[in-house]
Structure formats: C-alpha cells, structure tokens
Amino acid sequence: MTLIIDCHGHYTTAPPAHDAWRSTQRVAFDAGLPFLPYPAISDDEIRESVEANQLRLLRERGADMTIFSPRASAMAHHIGDEAVSQAWTIACNDLIKRVVDLYPETFIGACMLPQSPGVPIAHSVAELERCVTELGFVGCNLNPDPSGGHFTAPPLTDKSWYPLYEKMVELDVPTMVHVSGSCNPAFHATGAYYIAADTTAFMQFIQGDLFRDFPTLRFIIPHGGGAVPYHWGRYRGLADMLQQPPLGGHVMKNVYFDTCVYHQPGIDLLFEVIDIENILFGSEMVGAVRGIDPMTGHYFDDTKRYVEAADLTPEQRHSVFEGNARRVYPRLDAQLKGRGI
Numbered sequence: 001m002t003l004i005i006d007c008h009g010h011y012t013t014a015p016p017a018h019d020a021w022r023s024t025q026r027v028a029f030d031a032g033l034p035f036l037p038y039p040a041i042s043d044d045e046i047r048e049s050v051e052a053n054q055l056r057l058l059r060e061r062g063a064d065m066t067i068f069s070p071r072a073s074a075m076a077h078h079i080g081d082e083a084v085s086q087a088w089t090i091a092c093n094d095l096i097k098r099v100v101d102l103y104p105e106t107f108i109g110a111c112m113l114p115q116s117p118g119v120p121i122a123h124s125v126a127e128l129e130r131c132v133t134e135l136g137f138v139g140c141n142l143n144p145d146p147s148g149g150h151f152t153a154p155p156l157t158d159k160s161w162y163p164l165y166e167k168m169v170e171l172d173v174p175t176m177v178h179v180s181g182s183c184n185p186a187f188h189a190t191g192a193y194y195i196a197a198d199t200t201a202f203m204q205f206i207q208g209d210l211f212r213d214f215p216t217l218r219f220i221i222p223h224g225g226g227a228v229p230y231h232w233g234r235y236r237g238l239a240d241m242l243q244q245p246p247l248g249g250h251v252m253k254n255v256y257f258d259t260c261v262y263h264q265p266g267i268d269l270l271f272e273v274i275d276i277e278n279i280l281f282g283s284e285m286v287g288a289v290r291g292i293d294p295m296t297g298h299y300f301d302d303t304k305r306y307v308e309a310a311d312l313t314p315e316q317r318h319s320v321f322e323g324n325a326r327r328v329y330p331r332l333d334a335q336l337k338g339r340g341i
C-alpha cells in the first residue's frame, strides 16, 4: 500500500479574521502604532475553512496527507519591517499548528520564515527551530527574494544564507524554495514570478558550490522545477561551459522537484528527464490555478491524475507518492513510523 503524500499544500483558505489582522498590522505599521492583539479564532472556524476546501479535495482525489504551510503569496516579506514580518510569521505558523492538531492524520506542518529585505537570515533561525522542535513541523519555505520581485538578495549559494542552512542541517529538515507575492508589475505572481524564481534558484545552484559545503542540505524546487526540466539540455550544457561537474553529482543529490505541473505532457516530460528519486508528489492545492480544464473536465491542479496516467512502474509511482517524501523529510518519516505507518 502506498501513502499518498502531497508535499506542497498551503493554507490559502484561512479564516477571514486572520487576514483581517494582517490588514490592521499594516495600518498600524504605517501609523507607527503597536499591533492589535491577534484575534480569537475558533476551532470551528478552522474546521470550516479546511473541510470545504483542502480536506474535501484530498478526499475526492484520494490523497492521504499534505505537508501544509502558510499561504505563500501572503508571506509578503517586503511589507513593513522585521518586526512586522516576525509577528505575521508567528501568527501564520501557529495557525498551521492548529490545523495540524485538529487533523493530525491529514496535515503535517511546514513553516514560513520571518524574512525581510536586507535583514540577516540568522534572524529567521529561531522561528525555524521553534516550529520544528516545539510545533513538530518537518520543513520550511525559504523565500529567495524577500523584496517581492526585485531580486535584491544574494544568490542562495551566498554565504550570507549559511546560518539558516546550518540550522536546517542540524534539524535535518529540507526547505522548499518559494517566493511570495509580486510587487513588481512586470511579474504576475504565480504565472511569471514563481516560475522565474524556481528556474533562477536552480541556475544559482549550478553556478555555486553550495552542496560541497552542505552535502546533506535539501531543497525542493516547486512547480515542477520551473522551466528547468524543459530546458534540461541548456542547464547540462551551462554546467559544462562553466566548468562545473555534471548535474547528477553537483546539484541533483540535494535538489528535488514536485509535480505541480498542470497538464499531462508536462508531467510526462518531467518523468522522462528527471530521475524518479528527485520527484515528489505535490499539487499546490488549493493554490495557483483553481479552475477545471475544459479539455479534460478535471481540475488543473489534480496532479495525482497525471502521475497515475504517466508511464511509471508501481515501484516508481510509490517513490513519487510516498518514498521520496519520507526520504527528503526524515521528520515526517519518523512521525509516520511513530504511528506505525
């Protein structure tokens, strides 16, 4: 039996009071006033917000569990200052913990980080540690561009990111590379910015030597790895031109792609080009593309259908749905083993 683990789910349907508090936080920051207290949100409000959405879709599609993180587009690390980002991050991660506590068999937490443009990433380490050691989360989302679309941060291979990587290695948690909302009108958030950032992160890993310094560090590049699988020959060729080692040892022992690609030919290409050990099932549900594909009659983001229709052996399909996630997220594996799964 295979457990179907979706490595990429966001709480995009949080109760309105949560987002309303965020709005008041922004107003307070602009006015130089203290933040209002975080509102009381009942368990019933949380149940209502997931049962009609993520839980319903998981059940309809036949998935078992989701690695669940705060809504990515709302992380908005470019808003306010470090104190704003810290308070918002704690509120968002605590809300994820409440969902996990209400549905422990279905949801497992991954945290956002309290990043801000120009603020050292070391200031995010304490929240990662809190979420992993106190809240039981198994991974985190790292924003490579806290500026919200201006790419002012150094590449992910820069030593300024190392304090976070050192803590990730110590805690044995992976991170998903995930930008947030775009405040650059040239970038549509989910259509352009996300995919561009995914592709950019991969190229940074080719140019650098990050995994020589951190041989056990693990990144998930979501949205099927951006444009990377489609342009795999370009990246292999660039690695060669830049006199870097072949990608298999240089990058792909540490980098994984999810299956958030919303059509069958794209998924087929992903499986043809990328080793099966590097692909994790994900749907980013409820997320970027919520409609029904008129060509198939099914939701665009019902990625389980594409994986099931792909030309894979049962062993390969098991790796994508369960095995790879348990390997990349050892704390998830440990929690499942603790439950006898």
Ligand SMILES: [Zn+2]
Pocket: 008, 010, 072, 178, 222, 284, 287
């Ligand atoms: Zn996402």
